[in-house]
Amino acid sequence: MGTSEAVKSDGIFYFSENHTAMKLKRRSFVKWVSLSPALAMPAFACSRPEKQDSKSTSKPVQPLNLSIEPISRDERLARLAKAQQLMQEQKIDALFLEPGTSMKYFLDFDFFLSERMVAAVIPAKGDIAYICPRFEQDKVEELVKFGNKVLTWNEHQSPYALTAKLLRDLGTPNQKVAIEERCRFFLYDGIKNETSRINFVNGDGVTAGCRMYKSPAEIALMQAANTATLEAYKILFNSLEEGMTQYDFRDIASEAHSKLGFRGSIGANFGEWSAFPHGSSKIQKLKPGDIVLADGGCTVEGYQSDISRTIVFGDYNDRQKEVWEVVKEAQSAAFELAKQAGATCEQMDAAARSVIDKAGFGPDYKYFSHRLGHGIGMDGHEWTNLVRGNSTPLQAGMCFSNEPGIYIVGEFGVRLEDCFYMTENGPQYFTQPSPAIDKPFA
Incomplete structure (x- = not known):
């Protein structure tokens, strides 16, 4: 493949390949990418300008056909098993997650954030549980891929009390629950006020302990x-x-x-x-x-x-x-x-x-x-x-x-x-x- 050169004339840069020049205006480029199924893209190099007179030839650029395999269910199950192993090693009873990267990483679960709690609790031992408003239950259940327990609360009720009861039911022999680092403070604070005997810790030891190693x-x-x-x-x-x-x-x-x-x-x-x-x-x-x-x-x-x-x-x-x-x-x-x-x-x-x-x-x-x-x-x-x-x-x-x-x-x-x-x-x-x-x- 030949080299390209950047050539300036009348305020416009020309890019040439194999000594054929191409005048590329931004408006034309945006029109190409907006309307055409392929872009014209010559090879690029930042060369010293030299005058070129001949017309350009260009190569169409199609969408990249890369081999892309989504993360499998088995891999996510392995992630959950590792998270539970790390919790047991660190004497952590459960990991609390709200929608975000870590929830997607472990549970392939994605949901928008609002003032209403939507969350998941992964216990060191036992089944995963989700917490959400009752009016969101159908949607949440559609999205759940791991575990099948969904606990709900009505608008006049406290999601924090519901989470505290869940933790009591799961059992917290170590009296230690990890909160994912990006969890919003008001959720942590609400749960803490309902569970005075539990010590809350940063969940990095679990989340980073998994996610850091690809x-x-x-x-x-x-x-x-x-x-x-x-x-x-x-x-x-x-x-x-x-x-x-x-x-x-x-x-x-x-x-x-x-x-x-x-x-x-x-x-x-x-x-x-x-x-x-x-x-x-x-x-x-x-x-x-x-x-x-x-x-x-x-x-x-x-x-x-x-x-x-x-x-x-x-x-x-x-x-x-x-x-x-x-x-x-x-x-x-x-x-x-x-x-x-x-x-x-x-x-x-x-x-x-x-x-x-x-x-x-x-x-x-x-x-x-x-x-x-x-x-x-x-x-x-x-x-x-x-x-x-x-x-x-x-x-x-x-x-x-x-x-x-x-x-x-x-x-x-x-x-x-x-x-x-x-x-x-x-x-x-x-x-x-x-x-x-x-x-x-x-």
């Missing part, structure tokens, strides 16, 4: 999500046009994901605003020579991707290249460290930070202002983090982002992010890192 089926879904987002990036970077805003960028990213068959989003910041790690709310208009720092992902069967790329719109300068290459070296150093047996989360952060400090962009958090990475799975950010003070050893099944950055306020920022997972033989990337500032895709 199965092969989960890894496969995350790989699909990362593959889809990387393809969306390729389409997106071919749509860059002078004068576009970060909101134009985001809209095209969503459309690109959609046409590939997924729901996803990628945001960006241009020029000096790329020095804000999570961006600025100010309207930004892309101009030649701007850094483009993009970050986003999509969801496949509930599992997330997260990828950042930093490129230059048009010609890069020596300063941009210098900073980009330091960040690249930091990302590589952290990944190499992860290959060492017994490496810990904080050691990965230290490896990347050391590279950046030695290059003169220290000390410490001065320009690399955040941790190296976060856990990822069903939530875009979950347990555990690659950060100082976290001595957790890297273990098979763990998944992380590797995303060092340098942010120089008033100039620009650079971040490179690729997610990886741990195997028995070391780390493996979901997406291959960018080789160079003018080559965002390996």
